[in-house]
Amino acid sequence: MFPAEAADDEQNPSRGWTTQRRGKVINDPVHGHMYFPGIVVDAIDTPQVQRLRELKQLGTSYYVFPGASHNRFEHSLGTAHLATNMFDALRTRAASDVRDALTGADRVAVQLAGLCHDLGHGPFSHVFDNEFLPRRVAGWHAGDEPPWNHEAMGADMFRWMVDDNGMDLDKGVIDRVCDLITSSNVESATPGTKFLWDIVANKRNSIDVDKFEYLLRDQHSTGVKGNVDVGRLMSFMKVIDDQICFKASEVYNVYDLFHTRANMHQKVYTHKKAKAIEYMIVDALVEADVAWDSEISKSIWDVNEFIRLDDTILKRIEWSKESKLQKGRDLVRKIRRRELYQYVNDFAVPEEDIIGFKPVTEVDITSCQGDNNIPGGLRPDDIIIQNVKIDYSMKSKNPVDSVKFFQDYGDTHSFHIDKSKVSLLLPNSFIERKVRVFSKSKDPMYVEAAAKAFENYQRRMYKQELQLTPMRKRARSSQEER
Known part of the structure; x- marks a missing residue:
């Protein structure tokens, strides 16, 4: 069915790998x-990759968009597929000269990087490293470089996967895969x-197959439509000066890519109900981590412990009989009953205040509450503030300024x-900020x-x-929602 791929399954140790497995077609x-x-296929059929079946791609958005039940496993398969095509x-x-420089080992490295780029994600994906870990790991300070990230963990998990499963990969291929995952x-x-670093995790302008894949899959699963034509973008690119460049006629499509990403952040990734559930899950995880002597937060330093972490941890909390986990159990059960943080x-931060914005x-x-009927007044623990940042992927910069184009396929210079x-x-x-407030009590x-x-x-x-909805109207809407 795929004759062009047949040679990849031949046993040839000089390529940097050997395998006894045949290729596989997945629909x-x-x-x-x-x-x-x-x-x-050897890599797919490992516990490290199979663990991704238990990690929802969109985390808590699944609680809002019932179709968004897809996991990081199928996203990773799709990313490897697109990486191969690109x-x-x-x-x-x-x-x-570029064709001569490329080898079969380069192709396999790109495929494996696409497949394994998300091995380092924890439960509920970005919720784990953006919200939970900063509350439980010493030395994790806002604004500073965090002491741990899922990309580096992904590389560690990949190295362990190769060793743990006895995969026959040369060290050069292993190192290349890790470099492509971490963009280092x-x-x-x-x-x-060098353009191979643009394919899976592009730090130059963030146009890569990871973004192509999650936008296509997330839109398909949530029903939220976008305008970007990923297939066309991949059909109108070439390498010039060791960088991936796009045909000038596709500049509108490139802008559509970033606009679609921002649109998905507005409508799906930062949905207010999903965020409310996210904060409840984080509070439950914190309760569990305290009860379990930091078992969850300590696992990020050991791949053998980290592999045990996935979204099923919520079930472990929910059905635990430990008295110390009563508050965590109550939070999970409130999620089940849709008794969410309110x-x-x-409000939207004015454009002139965005650059120097302080969360x-x-x-x-x-501190601004004034008079109310709450005994002792409103406490910081009674509310949650979300500082929302939605951009075109490079903060306040226009990412298309970092994209290079060509006019005709025969061109040897980009612009x-x-x-x-x-x-x-x-x-x-190319950036907007909003500030949201949630009440833990309804x-x-x-x-x-x-x-x-x-x-x-x-x-x-x-x-x-600056808020769009006046308080009295908001209060009526809240009553109707309940």
């Missing part, structure tokens, strides 16, 4: 039939192969395209006190209310 609802050579397309269109050591690449309101804290809000030459309808700002007295304090904070900071 996927997003990409159709995907072919994986034997060495990639590698082959670029090699076909490349100049002879590009300076060590053989001339003509979204109260939000708002719970103390900032409660940038200034936004002003593309369209006057493109955005002038008691109208607490919700009203949080709403009033939130309003007072806006008047103190900005001399006016």
Whole structure:
């Protein structure tokens, strides 16, 4: 069925790997039939990769979008598939010196990096490293480089996977896969192969197959539509000066890619109900970590312990009989009954204040509460403040400024395209910030006190209310939601 792939299954130790497995075709609802050579099948059928079946791709968004039941396993298969397609397309269109520089080992490294790039994710994916770990790991300070990240853990998990399962991969291939996962050591690449670092995890402008895949799959599963044509983008690219460049006619499509990403963040990834559930899960995980003597947070330093962590930890908390876990059990059961933390309101940070924006804290809000009927007043522990940042993937910068284009396939020089030459309808700002407040209690007295304090904070900071929904209308909507 896939004759061009047949050679990948031949036993040839000089390529940097051997395998006794035959290639496999997997049918996927997003990409159709995907072919994986034997060495990639070896990796798929390991406990380390199979663990990804227990990690929801969209974390708590599944509680809002019932169709979003897909896991990081199928996303990883899709990413490996797209990585293969991109590698082959670029090699076909490349100049002879680039084609000569590429080897079968390079192709396998790209495939394995695509498959294994998410091995380092913890329970509920980004919830784990963005929300839970900062509360439980010493030395994790906001604004500083965190002491742990899922990319580095992914590389550690990959090295362990190869050793633990006796995979026959040369050290050079293993090192290359880890470098592609972490986007590191590009300076060590053989001339003509540096563009391989753009395929799976592109730190230069963030256009990579990981983004292509999760946007396609997440839109398919949530029913949220986007405009980007990923297939067309992959059809109009080539390598110039060791970088992946796009045909100039695709500049609109490139902007659509980043706009679609921002749109998914607005509508899905930062959905207020999903965030409410996320904060409840984090609180339950913190309770469990305390009860279990930091078992969860300590596991990030040991791959043998980390592999045990996945979304099923919520079941372990829910059905535990330990008295110390009563509060954690109650939180999980409230999620089951849809008794969620109450979204109260939000406001958009004015554009002129975004660059120097200082995250708002719970103390900032409660210090503005004024009079209310809560005994002792509203405490910081009664509310949660979410500082939302949605951008085009490079903070306040236009990522397309870091993308290079070409005019014709015969071109040997690339160029940038200034936004002003593309369209006057493109955005002038590439980042937005919002501040949200949630009440941990659904008691109208607490919700009203949080709403009033939130309003007072806006008047103190900005001399006016910036929120879209007035408090009285918000209160009526909250009653209807209940």
